[in-house]
Every structure is written in structure tokens, then in C-alpha cells.
Amino acid sequence: MKIIFLSLITGLIVGFVFALFKLPIPAPPALPGIIGIIGIYLGFQLYGWVAATFLK
Structure with a gap:
């Protein structure tokens, strides 16, 4: 929450x-x-999922 407030x-x-x-x-x-x-953001999250699922 602190990061969101500082970003704002x-x-x-x-x-x-x-x-x-x-x-x-x-x-x-x-x-x-x-x-x-x-x-x-979604592309970044998708890479994390693909890396964890297929690139172990």
C-alpha cells in the first residue's frame, strides 16, 4: 500500500x-x-507464468 501511495x-x-x-x-x-x-503488466505476468510452467 505504501508503494501505491508513493506512486500517487x-x-x-x-x-x-x-x-x-x-x-x-x-x-x-x-x-x-x-x-x-x-x-x-499482463505481459510481464504472462512471462512469469510461462517461465514457471514450461521453462523449469
């Missing part, structure tokens, strides 16, 4: 600084960005 705080600070300097947000559009992050 870090994101808020980065977003604030980018807005302060009137820079574009350092992330892809909302929904495609979220789906991309979920895909990366």
Missing part, C-alpha cells in the same frame, strides 16, 4: 510541475495509456 504522490508532483511550466502532460491519452500500462 510522485504522479501528482510530476503533473503539477508539468502544468506549472505549461508543458504537455508526460503521458499518452487517458484510455489508450491506461490500456497500454495494463498490457505491459
Whole structure:
């Protein structure tokens, strides 16, 4: 839970600084960005499953 909270705080600070300097947000559009992050996570988990199941 601590890592989630620290990630949220870090994101808020980065977003604030980018807005302060009137820079574009350092992330892809909302929904495609979220789906991309979920895909990366699922791919990482899939590799762990494949490695544990087939590469023993």
C-alpha cells in the first residue's frame, strides 16, 4: 500500500510541475495509456507464468 501511495504522490508532483511550466502532460491519452500500462503488466505476468510452467 505504501508503494501505491508513493506512486500517487510522485504522479501528482510530476503533473503539477508539468502544468506549472505549461508543458504537455508526460503521458499518452487517458484510455489508450491506461490500456497500454495494463498490457505491459499482463505481459510481464504472462512471462512469469510461462517461465514457471514450461521453462523449469
